[in-house]
Amino acid sequence: MDTTLHRSPLFHPAGPRRPTGLVGDTTWMLELNGCRYPWADRLYRTMRDFYWKPDDVSLVADHAQFPKLAPVEQETYLRTLGFLIYLDSIQSVNPAWLSQYVAAPEVAACLITQAFFETIHSQSYDYLLTSVVDAATRERVYTLWRDDPVLAARLATLVDPYEAFHQNPTLDRFATLCFADLLLEGVYFWSGFSVFLTLAARQQMTGTAQLIRQIRRDEQQHLGLYTQILRTLREEVPELFTPALEASWRALAEDAAAHEIAWMETITGGQFPGLPPDRVADYIRWCTNQRCEAVDLAAPFPAVVRDPMPWLERQGEMNTGKADFFEAAVVNYQDDLDFSDL
Numbered sequence: 056m057d058t059t060l061h062r063s064p065l066f067h068p069a070g071p072r073r074p075t076g077l078v079g080d081t082t083w084m085l086e087l088n089g090c091r092y093p094w095a096d097r098l099y100r101t102m103r104d105f106y107w108k109p110d111d112v113s114l115v116a117d118h119a120q121f122p123k124l125a126p127v128e129q130e131t132y133l134r135t136l137g138f139l140i141y142l143d144s145i146q147s148v149n150p151a152w153l154s155q156y157v158a159a160p161e162v163a164a165c166l167i168t169q170a171f172f173e174t175i176h177s178q179s180y181d182y183l184l185t186s187v188v189d190a191a192t193r194e195r196v197y198t199l200w201r202d203d204p205v206l207a208a209r210l211a212t213l214v215d216p217y218e219a220f221h222q223n224p225t226l227d228r229f230a231t232l233c234f235a236d237l238l239l240e241g242v243y244f245w246s247g248f249s250v251f252l253t254l255a256a257r258q259q260m261t262g263t264a265q266l267i268r269q270i271r272r273d274e275q276q277h278l279g280l281y282t283q284i285l286r287t288l289r290e291e292v293p294e295l296f297t298p299a300l301e302a303s304w305r306a307l308a309e310d311a312a313a314h315e316i317a318w319m320e321t322i323t324g325g326q327f328p329g330l331p332p333d334r335v336a337d338y339i340r341w342c343t344n345q346r347c348e349a350v351d352l353a354a355p356f357p358a359v360v361r362d363p364m365p366w367l368e369r370q371g372e373m374n375t376g377k378a379d380f381f382e383a384a385v386v387n388y389q390d391d392l393d394f395s396d397l
């Protein structure tokens with residue numbers, strides 16, 4: 056199936072009173088009350104309620120602590136940031152492009168809000184590096200995306216689904232891009248967060264971890280957004296989800312996991328305390344399974360049936376009393392980390 060998507064005219068009096076689907080003809084009128092997709096209205100409000108400012112978090116202790124970290128911890132911290140900086144930078148622009156082809160303005164509002172929060176994440180990394188390391192190191196981290204050969208090679212192909220959609224905006228490429236976003240947000244970021252949350256579990260770089268928890272909570276909303284978009288498309292355009300498309304997504308997911316596993320092995324060298332490579336690899340496979348199953352795809356790694364590092368989940372949760380879009384439940388974990396699992 057290969058349906059080219061068209062952007063509706065900005066002044067479009069002949070358009071439908073309300074959108075007839077997630078993609079298609081639209082008048083662009085943003086009207087949340089009585090909108091077609093109430094989930095998008097709820098998600099938009101949840102995302103907005105999570106507004107935060109990076110510089111509200113003190114990094115004074117992190118500045119003093121960073122030079123005392125082991126060299127492998129310092130390097131893993133910086134290279135992980137180099138990767139996340141690139142990802143959040145492209146996610147600051149990509150959702151706005153996608154939104155131009157979405158017929159439901161309430162869903163487009165979620166995409167635009169996502170893009171805004173990705174700029175806050177980018178601001179966080181800027182704040183982190185300015186606060187924690189010297190100017191030369193900061194400069195090195197900001198150019199890792201093209202100067203680090205391993206990272207540059209990876210990023211050159213990671214963006215393929217994005218470029219493919221921008222060059223030819225068909226519905227199947229739109230859907231594939233949304234799936235790629237799920238992997239970006241829910242595999243690459245989750246893996247990267249493990250570095251900072253593992254340090255924090257040992258009371259190291261706790262200001263950094265607080266920023267990461269805020270970012271992670273936003274990413275959970277973004278996962279909700281792309282999951283809902285793909286579920287909606289499956290409902291509205293079932294013929295799109297051919298065995299060939301699903302096979303290509305499975306290959307994309309397997310590739311994503313393989314690249315992330317290789318990247319983590321490269322940057323930790325197997326020497327990062329608390330992140331042994333086999334455990335990290337299974338964690339990445341587990342995250343990949345979760346993202347696939349959320350959109351009704353079979354788990355690509357059926358042998359991994361449980362989270363091999365459940366303490367990361369607890370370490371990563373915010374303790375604010377605010378409800379999450381996914382679970383609509385207040386999460387208030389006590390300090391119940393099981394360090395025997397590290």
Ligand SMILES: [Fe+2]
Binds near residue numbers: 143172173176270274
């Ligand atoms: Fe982000």
Ligand SMILES: [Fe+2]
Binds near residue numbers: 240273274277
């Ligand atoms: Fe995100």
